Amino acid sequence: MDANRVDIQFRKHLGNAKKDVDYGGFVAFIEGALSDAYMEAKSISKEDAVKELKDKIAAGNPAGHGVTTTSKDDATNRLTDVKGYTGAHKERFDMETGKGKGIAGREDVVDAKAAAGYVGGYKGQGTYDKTH
Template structure:
């Protein structure tokens, strides 16, 4: 049979355990649970601005800027949000994407017209490049980078330079280059013969017009 002292000890130990368990429960109850992070303020701007298909976010800034510039090229009323096939071809030629061998304007026409619209926006234009690159087995990233590095639209002027014009004038006014009847209008110094060079004068000498060896027979025989 347990003594009174032993019973008191057991009672005290049980009380201590109960108190400790209560403290542990209270501590757990008071520990705050971290709230779920619902702040979306740091969402990617590219993701927010991505258009249909969510592809805009992958395009370089320079590419997007050039898209706006070329979409306005030759069209003063354009808002810069969509471009035509001719504007696209202009851009790709300047970027040397269209080289007439690996990629031609026939290729771009085929894949551009699949969108069944005269103009397409940036997101659809990216899809157009994806389709073109896949069909021609070239790197999509390389095409995009070339177009990003193309620079602003450059006008293709057909006007001849001052030097080219002068060269043409010199060539056309150099008597030494003339042939046939035109050559007969000038003497050896290049001076015009006047009416004698413009009008056939019948001499009755028995030679055809323009014959160069007149009266030379007796000198050689």
């Protein structure tokens, strides 16, 4: 039994006007029209046809047509390992997780000390006596 036969049985079950099916309609299709066609094609009983169809659906995964796989070669590993990055690129990634920092890794964010005119290491901000 091929995909064309399944499509024909599905259209017979649904009709040409309807475009989608709910779970109950799908189960009715499997136990009805599709199992009848499968029973005919395989020369088995209806109960066996329903069981085989349900087993095939449960075991199957969607096939990825034209998809690529993840590259696992040494060059890709070297280029994507953030521990080897230097300079500005190093600041774009969190070293523990390897995830990008987003906009914080691409911009120099001015903190409150720098905006007030203090250097980064100054600890006495706000302690200056106003009477001087």
